[in-house]
Amino acid sequence: MNSDYVDQVKTIHIELTDNCQASCPQCPRNISGGPAVEFVGRNEIRLKDFQGWFPASWLTNLDRFYACGNYGDPLLARDCLEIFRYVRESSPTTFLGLHTNASLRDATWWKNLAKVMSSSARLTIGIDGLGGQHELYRKGTNFNRIMRNADAFINAGGIAVAACIVFKHNQDNLSEIESTLLSRGFKEVIFKTNNRFNDKEHIQVYDDEGNPTHILERTTLPDYRGTNDPKWTDTVSSDENELERWLDSKIIDPSCRTRKEIYVDSAGHVWPCCYIGEDMVEIANATKDGFSRLRSMSISRSKAMFSAMSLRDSTIMDVLGRDPWQSAGKTCENITCAIHCGKKKSS
Numbered sequence: 001m002n003s004d005y006v007d008q009v010k011t012i013h014i015e016l017t018d019n020c021q022a023s024c025p026q027c028p029r030n031i032s033g034g035p036a037v038e039f040v041g042r043n044e045i046r047l048k049d050f051q052g053w054f055p056a057s058w059l060t061n062l063d064r065f066y067a068c069g070n071y072g073d074p075l076l077a078r079d080c081l082e083i084f085r086y087v088r089e090s091s092p093t094t095f096l097g098l099h100t101n102a103s104l105r106d107a108t109w110w111k112n113l114a115k116v117m118s119s120s121a122r123l124t125i126g127i128d129g130l131g132g133q134h135e136l137y138r139k140g141t142n143f144n145r146i147m148r149n150a151d152a153f154i155n156a157g158g159i160a161v162a163a164c165i166v167f168k169h170n171q172d173n174l175s176e177i178e179s180t181l182l183s184r185g186f187k188e189v190i191f192k193t194n195n196r197f198n199d200k201e202h203i204q205v206y207d208d209e210g211n212p213t214h215i216l217e218r219t220t221l222p223d224y225r226g227t228n229d230p231k232w233t234d235t236v237s238s239d240e241n242e243l244e245r246w247l248d249s250k251i252i253d254p255s256c257r258t259r260k261e262i263y264v265d266s267a268g269h270v271w272p273c274c275y276i277g278e279d280m281v282e283i284a285n286a287t288k289d290g291f292s293r294l295r296s297m298s299i300s301r302s303k304a305m306f307s308a309m310s311l312r313d314s315t316i317m318d319v320l321g322r323d324p325w326q327s328a329g330k331t332c333e334n335i336t337c338a339i340h341c342g343k344k345k346s347s
């Protein structure tokens with residue numbers, strides 16, 4: 001067995017479930033805030049699964065453990081608290097991270113979470129404005145409920161920060177958002193660039209039945225507008241030759257290998273990162289047109305690293321020791337790796 005990754009993994013990023021009660025319009029689990037895509041809401045990691053996959057002795061190697069994911073909110077996983085408690089008890093020094101919309105669970109649950117996350121830990125709550133404004137993006141959540149939960153967590157000793165995505169509708173209120181949250185005991189408010197408008201200035205938002213509700217506009221503040229990545233432009237996403245030229249212009253600096261991180265999705269598959277994990281779910285469910293087709297084509301060149309490795313069939317040691325997984329970050333001639341870990345070749 002090649003022990004390269006077995007001994008060296010230092011961070012686990014985990015998706016505890018692909019379920020969520022919210023429908024943020026730029027989340028891949030739904031189409032512009034409308035009905036959820038049909039392939040989500042099927043998976044959940046239970047405490048028993050987790051304990052079987054990750055023995056306490058193996059967790060002591062970890063520097064960092066965090067729950068986020070591509071398609072769900074960790075709070076929807078029934079054993080979220082119990083899994084965090086198990087990691088904390090197995091490895092008191094591992095840094096714990098939990099990313100959530102925080103609009104679920106009662107005050108007692110949040111106080112118990114604070115006991116687990118009171119040191120070497122950080123809870124990150126998505127808060128995109130104050131009451132009324134916040135819900136324009138975080139559809140299906142409630143600002144007042146989030147504040148009640150955050151108060152319970154912070155007052156019980158938990159460490160919380162807020163992550164606020166900047167849009168046109170909240171860009172004039174950033175100071176007020178920051179001062180309000182800091183005064184409630186949040187350690188920090190992080191304002192986030194939005195890279196999901198691509199080359200658009202706004203998107204239409206829909207309700208659960210697919211009826212249009214409101215428009216979401218890109219911020220005009222230059223620092224938060226994000227990039228117009230060429231991956232999404234009409235030329236690259238529909239023309240094979242253009243894609244080839246674009247891939248050839250990149251050199252990959254694989255951060256999965258330098259960060260020594262693995263991503264475990266809610267079905268129990270292990271991937272080198274969440275971007276590749278998302279690719280595999282999307283491709284399995286994608287149409288054969290345009291960008292989906294080219295993305296599949298480019299991924300076939302890095303086939304080995306895309307072989308699904310399930311913790312439901314194998315141990316973590318076996319998964320990380322297999323040759324196909326070992327190729328992650330070594331043969332990344334695909335769109336996803338070029339986007340996230342690619343640098344322009346110097347001419």
Ligand code: SF4
Nearest residue numbers: 020022024027072101
């Ligand atoms: S809260 Fe997270 S998982 Fe849920 S819809 Fe919003 S971005 Fe997606």
Ligand code: SF4
Nearest residue numbers: 254256272273337341
């Ligand atoms: S995008 Fe590719 S190279 Fe970058 S971390 Fe993920 S698997 Fe590794």
